[in-house]
Amino acid sequence: MEGRNAKAHAVLLSSPGLGHLIPVLELGKRLVTVNNFKVTIFVVSSLTAAAESQVLQSSMSPELCEVIRLPPANISDLVDADAAVVTRIAVLMREIRPALSSAISALKYPPTVLIVDLFGTESLGFADDFKIPKFVFIPSHAWFLALTIYLPRLDEVVKGEYVDEKEALFIPGCRPVQPEDVVDPMMCRSDQQYAEYVHMGMNILMADGILVSTWEELEPETLAALRDNKLLGRISKVPIYPVGPMIRPIGAVDHSSKKLLFDWLDKQPSVSVLFVSFGSGGMLSNEQMRELAWGLELSRQRFIWVVRTPAVKSGDGSFFSVGSGSSNDKLSFLPEGFLGRTQNLGLVVSDWAPQVEILSHPSVGGFFSHCGWNSTLESIMNGVPMIAWPLYAEQKLNATMLAEGLRIAVRSKILPSKGIVGREEIKMLVRKIMVDDEGRAMRARVKELKLSAERAWTRNGSSWKALAQAMC
Numbered sequence: 001m002e003g004r005n006a007k008a009h010a011v012l013l014s015s016p017g018l019g020h021l022i023p024v025l026e027l028g029k030r031l032v033t034v035n036n037f038k039v040t041i042f043v044v045s046s047l048t049a050a051a052e053s054q055v056l057q058s059s060m061s062p063e064l065c066e067v068i069r070l071p072p073a074n075i076s077d078l079v080d081a082d083a084a085v086v087t088r089i090a091v092l093m094r095e096i097r098p099a100l101s102s103a104i105s106a107l108k109y110p111p112t113v114l115i116v117d118l119f120g121t122e123s124l125g126f127a128d129d130f131k132i133p134k135f136v137f138i139p140s141h142a143w144f145l146a147l148t149i150y151l152p153r154l155d156e157v158v159k160g161e162y163v164d165e166k167e168a169l170f171i172p173g174c175r176p177v178q179p180e181d182v183v184d185p186m187m188c189r190s191d192q193q194y195a196e197y198v199h200m201g202m203n204i205l206m207a208d209g210i211l212v213s214t215w216e217e218l219e220p221e222t223l224a225a226l227r228d229n230k231l232l233g234r235i236s237k238v239p240i241y242p243v244g245p246m247i248r249p250i251g252a253v254d255h256s257s258k259k260l261l262f263d264w265l266d267k268q269p270s271v272s273v274l275f276v277s278f279g280s281g282g283m284l285s286n287e288q289m290r291e292l293a294w295g296l297e298l299s300r301q302r303f304i305w306v307v308r309t310p311a312v313k314s315g316d317g318s319f320f321s322v323g324s325g326s327s328n329d330k331l332s333f334l335p336e337g338f339l340g341r342t343q344n345l346g347l348v349v350s351d352w353a354p355q356v357e358i359l360s361h362p363s364v365g366g367f368f369s370h371c372g373w374n375s376t377l378e379s380i381m382n383g384v385p386m387i388a389w390p391l392y393a394e395q396k397l398n399a400t401m402l403a404e405g406l407r408i409a410v411r412s413k414i415l416p417s418k419g420i421v422g423r424e425e426i427k428m429l430v431r432k433i434m435v436d437d438e439g440r441a442m443r444a445r446v447k448e449l450k451l452s453a454e455r456a457w458t459r460n461g462s463s464w465k466a467l468a469q470a471m472c
């Protein structure tokens with residue numbers, strides 16, 4: 001409860017990856033400002049160290065929480081070099097437990113509550129040592145949470161591969177999940193990442209409560225199902241607290257190095273620029289990158305494109321990498337003459353851009369996105385409709401929710417992870433969102449969602465109250 005106990009001390013644990021770190025930092029800040037807690041955040045470092053340091057530095061100024069970086073454990077003997085991302089993060093989070101335990105014990109002020117993200121559930125037991133409440137924070141939506149906690153049941157009833165199922169996967173009280181939309185770890189049941197994910201689905205339920213980066217008005221049916229003892233509530237049992245959207249506020253990152261970009265944006269007409277970016281790790285194949293470049297050029301719409309070195313397709317069909325080549329490598333994958341022909345139309349940015357600040361600029365009118373949940377929330381919070389281009393993790397679920405549920409996104413006929421989407425279709429998607437009536441209707445809908453998200457975080461709004469209740 002606000003101001004209730006100035007000595008309450010929340011300890012948070014963030015797993016590697018900016019998609020986890022950014023919302024965990026925001027949760028930490030809210031615990032200070034809403035609940036008047038002291039907050040310590042343990043961060044498990046990842047390979048995207050440069051971007052991570054920037055986010056850590058800028059998000060915590062003025063300093064509200066203490067941030068302690070745990071050294072990454074060496075897991076090279078424990079996982080294969082080509083192990084899936086979920087396996088790598090799960091094993092890493094298991095291995096850092098001794099360091100985390102010592103670090104918690106060494107804290108000057110003993111913790112009074114422990115909050116871990118979905119990859120940190122094996123550390124929930126530390127809360128029992130201190131006899132304090134424990135929570136899991138899901139930096140994604142309630143539908144994803146529903147699938148994750150229902151997975152141990154699906155594991156018993158579905159016999160073959162989920163992707164081969166003829167019918168959509170039934171989840172009590174929720175929108176069914178199409179077999180082709182399952183999250184990456186469900187793509188192959190013999191892969192270690194599947195076992196890790198099932199395990200996660202069970203472990204989440206050991207918490208005293210689950211915090212989710214969604215809000216009541218965004219997913220009313222799913223949240224109702226999660227609380228209904230005749231539906232998913234039978235499985236979840238613990239209280240669910242929708243505390244979202246938990247996103248980085250505008251201006252938290254210093255973007256003086258991108259002055260050119262913002263000077264350019266300032267000169268463009270209102271809602272005329274498409275922002276193209278695939279999160280902190282999303283990449284396209286060489287061929288898809290060329291088709292995207294052609295599609296953008298043919299659409300004759302203004303754009304800012306964050307370009308990364310094309311990826312090699314991984315075993316599970318997704319494109320994911322946290323490495324990057326030099327800027328010149330990246331640009332050499334673009335069609336010959338692309339930069340010259342589009343110089344009055346668009347900007348190409350290498351590797352990383354201040355996304356929240358770009359999306360909040362009045363000239364931006366569309367977001368071509370991999371649908372990471374933070375990117376999705378940032379788009380909603382800035383009233384920007386999307387072209388949904390899911391690549392890995394739970395992004396196919398997100399894309400379906402955006403395109404078919406909320407109707408604030410358009411998407412390609414085939415999934416981008418299943419084949420190459422051609423330039424003509426990309427041109428059509430861009431024009432739909434930026435020029436056509438369909439795009440205008442989506443912009444109106446996304447603005448309504450923006451208002452509903454803002455309401456959730458006003459004083460006594462649903463998310464504000466949920467966080468206060470969870471921590472009282």
Ligand SMILES: O=c1ccn([C@@H]2O[C@H](COP(=O)(O)OP(=O)(O)O[C@H]3O[C@H](CO)[C@@H](O)[C@H](O)[C@H]3O)[C@@H](O)[C@H]2O)c(=O)[nH]1
Pocket residue numbers: 017018019020022139140248277278279280281282306351352353354355356371372373374375376378392393394395
């Ligand atoms: O150039 C960039 C790229 C990213 N970001 C920020 O980085 C975050 C990226 O988060 P998200 O959009 O969620 O993407 P991922 O980093 O890919 O997130 C992972 O974690 C999310 C939360 O669980 C999942 O929804 C995603 O599918 C999963 O890939 C967002 O805040 C972006 O604003 C930037 O500021 N600049």
